[in-house]
Amino acid sequence: MSFIAQEKLNNLNSEEKLKFILKEVKKGHILVLESGLSSEEQAKLIEMTMEDINDGFVGIEMESYMEEKKGFWQKFFGKRNRMTIVGPADKLKTIYRDKEVIKTIIKAG
Amino acid sequence: MGLLDRISGFILSLFGKKHVRIGIYGPPNAGKTTLANRIAKDWTGEIVGEVSEIPHETRKIQKKDKVIIKNGKSSLTIDIIDTPGIATKIDFHDFMEYGLVEEEAKKRAKEATEGVIEAIKWLDNVDGVILLMDSTKNPFTQVNITILGNLEARELPFIIVANKIDLDGSTPATLKSAFPKHDVIPISALEGINMDLLYETMVRKFGKRK
Numbered sequence A: 001m002s003f004i005a006q007e008k009l010n011n012l013n014s015e016e017k018l019k020f021i022l023k024e025v026k027k028g029h030i031l032v033l034e035s036g037l038s039s040e041e042q043a044k045l046i047e048m049t050m051e052d053i054n055d056g057f058v059g060i061e062m063e064s065y066m067e068e069k070k071g072f073w074q075k076f077f078g079k080r081n082r083m084t085i086v087g088p089a090d091k092l093k094t095i096y097r098d099k100e101v102i103k104t105i106i107k108a109g
Numbered sequence B: 001m002g003l004l005d006r007i008s009g010f011i012l013s014l015f016g017k018k019h020v021r022i023g024i025y026g027p028p029n030a031g032k033t034t035l036a037n038r039i040a041k042d043w044t045g046e047i048v049g050e051v052s053e054i055p056h057e058t059r060k061i062q063k064k065d066k067v068i069i070k071n072g073k074s075s076l077t078i079d080i081i082d083t084p085g086i087a088t089k090i091d092f093h094d095f096m097e098y099g100l101v102e103e104e105a106k107k108r109a110k111e112a113t114e115g116v117i118e119a120i121k122w123l124d125n126v127d128g129v130i131l132l133m134d135s136t137k138n139p140f141t142q143v144n145i146t147i148l149g150n151l152e153a154r155e156l157p158f159i160i161v162a163n164k165i166d167l168d169g170s171t172p173a174t175l176k177s178a179f180p181k182h183d184v185i186p187i188s189a190l191e192g193i194n195m196d197l198l199y200e201t202m203v204r205k206f207g208k209r210k
Helices: A006-010 A014-026 A039-052 A072-077 B003-015 B032-044 B092-096 B102-125 B142-154 B172-178 B195-206
Strands: A002-004 A031-033 A060-064 A084-088 A092-097 A102-106 B019-025 B062-071 B074-082 B128-134 B158-163 B184-186
Touching: A014 A031, A014 A039, A014 A084, A039 A060, A039 B102, A039 B142, A060 A092, A060 A102, A060 B142, A084 A092, A084 A102, B019 B032, B019 B102, B019 B195, B032 B062, B032 B074, B032 B128, B032 B158, B032 B195, B062 B195, B074 B195, B092 B102, B102 B142, B128 B142, B128 B195, B142 B158, B158 B172, B158 B195, B172 B184, B184 B195
Parallel strands: A002 A031, B019 B074, B019 B128, B128 B158, B158 B184
Antiparallel strands: A031 A084, A060 A084, A092 A102, B062 B074
């Protein structure tokens, strides 16, 4: 499992970020992203994942917290980041989640 | 543009929208096509597409244009867009459990992946969304969270619909408490339960001036 610091992804634009994530996930890595992904990036990541699905790669398991509605100051200073966990669907399985808790199991490769 | 068109455009801008394109979104097997069929059948007598217990039955966008929904003296003309279910993973082996042979399952999986991409792209082309959830399941799925986040970011009007309230184990109250800031309408698209409330909410929500 790899913990990815905010600084690492901040240096990449949105497309580079998603390509990096998908490349790592396809290698079998599970990533915990400190800065998370926006909803638009998550949708784009699903799109890119679908383009890559084949007999050996069945997709991703991704979990994140809901972004809260942005208040004035958040709009002014930019959106709030949330943590995102993403990994290959055959290795990472969500067993429970609610507003504040995500429980997953990781299968041995 | 003629004078009459300009006058009617001006009146519409004052009193709200009258013709909108509404996408039905949600995870696979939430009942999107059943709901699209219910709406189309209630107001036109025709259906939009076939339904099935096998996930990803709808793998291409299906449309029914110019469905006029009435609520008292108000009405709204909608184009219903029935979208393929959005998923983060698609394994052809899952389809084989429903009796499909490997070749069929692989073909279905390939089409399903294309359907997910098409559904996401169609978010750019809709004026409003019905986000359909299965009220017998946990609402905090990544698909629901991702769609909801996109709708909020795009500032698209949407209604959350808790489907399958006719089934044992349905807990629409869980969905209401999960999304307290949004309209959550409990229905059974299959049995036609609470459809009047949904139509009333659709006319109110989607007929609003932006």
